[in-house]
Amino acid sequence: MLMAVNNGGGNMAQFNCPELGGSGQWMRGGMTMVGDIFNHGLKMTVNSLCLELANALANNQIFPVIPAGTPGGHQWWPSDCGIPFSSGAQNNIRYAVFPGKLAVELNGQVTVYDTLNHHIGGISQQQGGDTSLTFTSQFGSVSVNQLPILSGPGLPAPAVHTNFAKPAVSTPPFNQGATPPAAAMPLDRQNLSSSDDIIQLIEKLAKLRDAGAISEQDFTDKKTELLARL
Template sequence: MIDSYANGLLDDYAERFGFNLPAVQHLWETVAQGGGDMAMFDHPEFAGPGQWMRGGLIMITEPGNHVLKNRIDALCNELSRLYRERGDAAQPGHRRINAHARAWDTVAVERENWWPAELGEPAAVGEQNQLAYAYFDAARRLAIRRGKRVTLYETGTHRITGVAQSQYEDASDVVFTSQIGEVALAELAQVPSNTEAESAAPAGSSSSDILDALERLGELQRQGVLTEAEFAAKKQVLLARL
């Protein structure tokens, strides 16, 4: 059953993602039945039957229609986030599954957690054209993997729900969807990696070098590139070398 609060949000989602309200309501019900982790849907606006799994796994009857797949995936991620925020996942009668399993597999498949462990569990993950992404709502971070390299970005007020386009010449051209519209990866500020930050004061550095590094870290924190927690952690590493 859809209450008035949820129905109001679903109306907003319908307008944002370009689907009719009945289609969004149908998808909400299937996401709820899947415990917020998966959905088995069947609606004309979604090209008939299909399956979605939180973690970026989606199947529809038009596998080559990447635009539709991305729109459905983004909408499912938003509905899953709403479902978990409302605490519906704790209510009895809702199915809970292994979040690492593929919805269409009979055997659970472990997902590769390639992002930094301290970021926790992502709110949305996926892979497009050799580029993998994972979005972390609480940390306001977007992790991007190209080959073996992982880069973090500050998302600010954007809550990433999926990829807006599937074809691009360069990774910096990729465009993501968020609750306030589309945002290009090139528009997001890159977060210095731990290696880059800590290399400012390698082992054996003088006290003045370490103090200079602390000053630079402080500037990054003031600019909003580093969170207070990240700044404190890196500060401890540097102070330990004095």
């Protein structure tokens, strides 16, 4: 638990301690989560323990000092970023928010983004375990990948998932004995008594083309043949 509190900068901890009910999360002044969600006594114990450890870390040099900007260290962001006013971690990604900058660490590689005129209020990772991050600002929810990169490789582009297949468009076979549509009938079998009949038939052919029942070439051939009769 001491290492978890230290990794969280004394303000948060993600832990997995069998003596404390397994996996859990603690945040200073926030909500404490434990495996046994209804065990309020255990939550109080975890909160008190984490506060005591955070105070001990603040007043004593327990772990070796790791220079700022060292990947994997507590201050993993570049030293010229200064002191973050917010930091956290989700799965395999760590992030820290600075005035005008956002630092993100993925697999030991750090990317610094220009936050432009955004006032970041919170950061969340895309559900499903990929590496896409979004943040909320006065403009709503924004993808981190939309920010300009000041240094570093940047995060991989989010995967595009396709969950829907396009239905195949097919023309159902005609039942025997049924009257075929006008496009399927030879022109010499159709009663084309006037130019109005020809125009109406062309309109029907256009509807069949738009519905996918006939091809564009079939429509053009029939239309040419019909216009020749005017």
